[in-house]
Amino acid sequence: MAGSQGDKYYDVFLRYRLWLSTKDGIGILGEGRLALLREIDKTGSLKAAADNLNISYRKAWGNIKHAEEMLGFILVEKQRGGKLGGKSQLTDEARNLLSAYDELKDDFELAIKDITRKFFKKINKT
Amino acid sequence: MAGSQGDKYYDVFLRYRLWLSTKDGIGILGEGRLALLREIDKTGSLKAAADNLNISYRKAWGNIKHAEEMLGFILVEKQRGGKLGGKSQLTDEARNLLSAYDELKDDFELAIKDITRKFFKKINKT
DNA sequence: ATCCGATATGCATCATTAAACATATTGCAA
DNA sequence: TTGCAATATGTTTAATGATGCATATCGGAT
Structure with a gap:
């Protein structure tokens, strides 16, 4: 959350993205593709997974x-x-x-919480 | 770093991006625009900053x-x-x-280090 | 008053990416 | 042996965003 109402950055949010890439920056797997894998695991079908996620086969x-x-x-x-x-x-x-990524994500969320709070606390003081 | 040579994910890297956005996901400021602000601060000119960063005015x-x-x-x-x-x-x-972002970035780097190490350690064991 | 160089902004074009379309292949079950 | 539904893949069109082009505005110094 950005902060309390009245803060200068009240409706500004800090976002992040994590993904796996090659050394030269070519994307391999991000949130979207991992979700696709999860859906394949759930449905046993690439087509069903694509349909469920509303993307084309x-x-x-x-x-x-x-x-x-x-x-x-x-x-x-x-x-x-x-x-x-x-x-x-x-x-x-x-x-x-997938399971390693889930763990990573959790760790990440946890770590970023305090950092984000500190960031907004600082910029809202201006 | 991904891990030691021989690891399955040896040449795979974890990347991340941070940015400020509105509640509905519209990007406000990311690494590129912050760099632009820094360059404006340094040069006192939007044009000079753009030139230095090789982007159009x-x-x-x-x-x-x-x-x-x-x-x-x-x-x-x-x-x-x-x-x-x-x-x-x-x-x-x-x-x-800018200064708050620099601090945020440092905190972030620090936090992500261990998390990343743990992640690669886990997936390379498969 | 005029010139100059940076700020200001609309508009056309180009490139990169995503979505859509079309069509072939596979192998079990009826 | 035929039909079916999902996998497999090339082609093409649409959409989004970046880039370039053109042109106007401003005001201190000469």
Whole structure:
């Protein structure tokens, strides 16, 4: 929260983004793609995951593929064909990544809380 | 740093961005615009600052204006005309903001260090 | 009064990214 | 062996944002 009403920065907020990238700054996985992985895990289907997150299948598929190419290993075990058309499930690596990220996020939130408070306290004093 | 060579995530890095935004997610000030403010402070000129940062005057001017409109107060005291064409200098609010941001950034770096180390330690174990 | 260089701003264009469209492939079950 | 639904992928169009271009304004110094 920015501060108490009346503060100069009352309706200003501090935001942050975290993501994994290559050394030269190419994005690999961010919040959006991790959410996609989580949804694949939940539904067992890339298409269902894309639908649930309101993004096109084309985009979802491309995102996963790009991340896998950057990482050099597979995040989603995909099979096609069959009565149900196919299915997808996360690899162990992907699950491990998700759980590590969740922990990271929590740690982060916790750490940023005080820092943010201190920041707004300082700028609102001007 | 991602970890020791041989690790699965050896050439993967965790990045972050911090910025000020409105409640509904409209960006106000990020690293780039703060750098612009710093350069204005250093040079006393919006044009010189833009040149030094290799961005167009048009863009620099628009960025400052947008930030000021979002914040509801002035960051740069601008005057035009005169032999030298004009000049610009930061308001006290802008200076305060810059110094608070520097402190925030330092705090942030410090906090993220351990968190990042822990994250890579965990995912590299898979 | 005129000149100069920076501030001020609208408008066209270009580039980068995201969304949409189209089409092929796969393999189980009926 | 055919139909179906999801995976797989190229192409293309739309949208967003950055860049460049043009032009006006201002006021101290000459």
